[in-house]
Amino acid sequence: MKFSVFAITFAFTCFVSLSQATEVRQCQAGGARKLESSEVSISNCEKPVCKLRRKSDVSIVQKFTPKTDLKSLTTTVHAEILGLPLPFIGVDNTSACDNIFEEDGTTKSGCPLKAGKNYV
Numbered sequence: 001m002k003f004s005v006f007a008i009t010f011a012f013t014c015f016v017s018l019s020q021a022t023e024v025r026q027c028q029a030g031g032a033r034k035l036e037s038s039e040v041s042i043s044n045c046e047k048p049v050c051k052l053r054r055k056s057d058v059s060i061v062q063k064f065t066p067k068t069d070l071k072s073l074t075t076t077v078h079a080e081i082l083g084l085p086l087p088f089i090g091v092d093n094t095s096a097c098d099n100i101f102e103e104d105g106t107t108k109s110g111c112p113l114k115a116g117k118n119y120v
Contacts, residue, residue, distance in 0.1 A: 039063050061105065063120055070113040073097055
């Protein structure tokens with residue numbers, strides 16, 4: 001259990017740190033945009049690109065507001081190593097619903113998510 005939490009945290013950290021440094025790819029239903037620094041917080045990282053070390057714990061908080069109601073939310077997590085995007089096996093393409101909180105950051109929300117409501 002502890003390893004899976006670490007793996008999810010590590011994978012999400014890589015994803016967020018890369019998305020801060022590069023433009024977010026366009027989803028099927030929406031346009032691409034860069035994340036604002038106020039939307040993502042990475043522990044022990046003052047500015048992008050954040051270098052993540054093996055066997056270290058990093059916490060990531062990402063604020064977001066869905067534009068439409070969502071029944072579920074699936075992760076897409078990869079790191080770019082030597083120019084190659086590599087998926088995080090066991091984390092990529094998994095449900096993110098268990099890790100969604102209300103705007104206060106402490107009340108667990110889960111899915112479904114409501115349009116226009118702030119989540120962390």
